[in-house]
Amino acid sequence: MHLKLRxxxxxxxxxxxxxxxxxxxxEKCVCEIVPYIGTxxxxxxxxxRILKDANVLTDRKEGKSIYYSIVxxxxxxxxxxxxxIAENAVRRLLEIY
Amino acid sequence: MHLKLRxxxxxxxxxxxxxxxxxxxxEKCVCEIVPYIGTxxxxxxxxxRILKDANVLTDRKEGKSIYYSIVxxxxxxxxxxxxxIAENAVRRLLEIY
DNA sequence: TAAGTATATAAATACATCATTATATATTGG
DNA sequence: CCAATATATAATGATGTATTTATATACTTA
Known part of the structure; x- marks a missing residue:
């Protein structure tokens, strides 16, 4: 699959x-991300992993923790x-009515 | 669902x-898009329809044809x-090896 | 108004993605 | 080395998305 699509x-x-x-x-470690996201x-x-596979994130190991950051x-x-773009679209939709 | 996500x-x-x-x-009419896409x-x-529902495309009717264009x-x-971004990512991946 | 053309919709199936549960791996402290 | 902690992976079931087939709608022209 082309990377842009991924x-x-x-x-x-x-x-x-x-x-x-x-x-x-x-960067934030997984132990910070988990409670923030709440799942x-x-x-x-x-x-x-999906974000890393798409080359959007990288990770770095430090002791027991793994830190993720934007590539x-x-x-x-x-x-x-x-x-x-989304806000403008909403604005246009509201203007009409 | 938030429009950005859509x-x-x-x-x-x-x-x-x-x-x-x-x-x-x-803009292009459906009769041009279909053969180009090949499905x-x-x-x-x-x-x-999915692109239109996301407010990415609009359509315009003219006679029998319907013309789609970018909003x-x-x-x-x-x-x-x-x-x-994708090209840079690929470049970085290649540089490493 | 009937036939033809352009497009949309519905229903079915196939395929992909997400969340959950359970388990595995790796690191650290005792 | 053992227990505890941090994270990843595997397997499952549920949900969502894409493609196909069949049918419907709308417009045009004869």
Missing amino acids: ILKALSDETRLNILEFLRDG SQSNVSQHL DGDIYRCLDDLEG | ILKALSDETRLNILEFLRDG SQSNVSQHL DGDIYRCLDDLEG
Whole structure:
């Protein structure tokens, strides 16, 4: 599968978008991500793998912990653009009525 | 579902990405899109509906034909950014070895 | 108005994805 | 080395998505 498509699929999930938002201000270890997201450790781990397989995240081991961080910060520009596109779409829909 | 997420899901399919590429140079009617994509008319119609429901495409009727076009061209900037992000990721992966 | 063309919708099946549960691996402290 | 902690993986069931086939709707032209 082309990497662009894999990245898009990796981004197309609410839990994973929340993980990415949580990582905006730098790397976080799984033990921080799990309680923030509020689902099971296993579930978070699998979402992290999907983001890593898409080259959106990397990880780094330190002692017992594994820290995840964004590979390329440009992804946030892209997500913010999409947010703007979505907001404009909503605005247009509301204007009509 | 939040519109941003719906847009991302709409973009996360190879057929739909191909449709969007085909629409870069302006509106096209379904009768042009179907042969370009090379799958059934019904299949294309359903993909178009998903893109329309996500507010990525709009349509316009003219006689027997229905013309689809992009709502907000910014979506291409976003897709191009993603393409660049993907290319950089591949480049980094290749550099390592 | 009947036939033909363009497109959409519905229903069915096949396939992919998500969440959960259970288990495995790796690291550290005692 | 053993127990505890942090994380990953495997297997399952549930849900969602894509494709196909068949049918419906809408417009046009004869």
